[in-house]
Amino acid sequence: MLRQIIEIDEELCNGCGNCITGCAEGALQLVNGKAKLVKENFCDGFGDCIGTCPTGALTIVERDVAAFDENAVKTHLMETKGAEAVWRMEEAQKNHDQKDQHVHMHSGCPGSKAMVLEKDEKPGAVSTTASDAPVLPSDLAQWPVQIHLVPPAAPYFRNKELVVMSTCGPLASADVHWRYLRGRSVVVGCPKLDDTTPYVSKLGAIFKENKIPKVIIARMEVPCCGGLTMMVQDALKMSGREDLVIEEHVIAIDGSIKRITVLEQ
Numbered sequence: 001m002l003r004q005i006i007e008i009d010e011e012l013c014n015g016c017g018n019c020i021t022g023c024a025e026g027a028l029q030l031v032n033g034k035a036k037l038v039k040e041n042f043c044d045g046f047g048d049c050i051g052t053c054p055t056g057a058l059t060i061v062e063r064d065v066a067a068f069d070e071n072a073v074k075t076h077l078m079e080t081k082g083a084e085a086v087w088r089m090e091e092a093q094k095n096h097d098q099k100d101q102h103v104h105m106h107s108g109c110p111g112s113k114a115m116v117l118e119k120d121e122k123p124g125a126v127s128t129t130a131s132d133a134p135v136l137p138s139d140l141a142q143w144p145v146q147i148h149l150v151p152p153a154a155p156y157f158r159n160k161e162l163v164v165m166s167t168c169g170p171l172a173s174a175d176v177h178w179r180y181l182r183g184r185s186v187v188v189g190c191p192k193l194d195d196t197t198p199y200v201s202k203l204g205a206i207f208k209e210n211k212i213p214k215v216i217i218a219r220m221e222v223p224c225c226g227g228l229t230m231m232v233q234d235a236l237k238m239s240g241r242e243d244l245v246i247e248e249h250v251i252a253i254d255g256s257i258k259r260i261t262v263l264e265q
Helices: 018-022 070-080 083-098 176-181 199-209 223-239
Strands: 002-008 028-031 034-037 058-064 162-166 185-189 214-220 245-251 257-263
Touching: 002 034, 018 028, 070 083, 162 176, 162 223, 176 214, 185 199, 199 223, 214 223, 223 245
Parallel strands: 162 185, 162 214, 214 245
Antiparallel strands: 002 058, 028 034, 245 257
8 A cells, every 4th residue: 555654764874773762663673783664564654763863864755565554563562572562552553543643743744844934034024913913023943943853954053053942941931032043043842751862862963963153052940951951961972072162041930041151061
């Protein structure tokens, strides 16, 4: 049947194995240091593995392959990994069903396709709603923004300062757009609630592959948000960069900037 399925670019694959962990169905394995799709009928085509890849080696394509076989996947997982793996797979399938069975979180989806957003340079320009109520113009100049979804080699990262922002930051501070987004690229994540397993390698690849002069960590004052700073520091070490300036901006719950610190490498 003609359906969507994972495709792996071996030239880009670095053998990190993150995608194997990200695939609840057990369709991927490391073979000779490269990720391989070992069972086409184990891949459901939803691309949960894609957000775990730090190099952009995984994509979703449409081609004529065997149908996804949920029963065969359950049997395989039970025999090789046990009941917990079967439960994880069933939970993943429930999440897919909630996304209306065809909404795919992958780089080919219109909702996660990398793009540069053109901006009206006229001062004071605003957009309006259908009721003509004035709306403040957005300073966001890219899409996507979630760390899982951004490709490390996206053109909007090149030669720009990067903001690594906590998910709560834009809600706490009304100044986020003009203070942080204007003229910069941005990635967003939550160190407490996200699956952050691939975040360090993804950020490390972004730092390494692009001429980013400075990284601004825009985190909340709550203790758990300090994990964002730790991930950036680990990613910096992974990238091998010694010239990258790292600033930590701590946003108070009332939206004010509590402190700004230049972090030592």
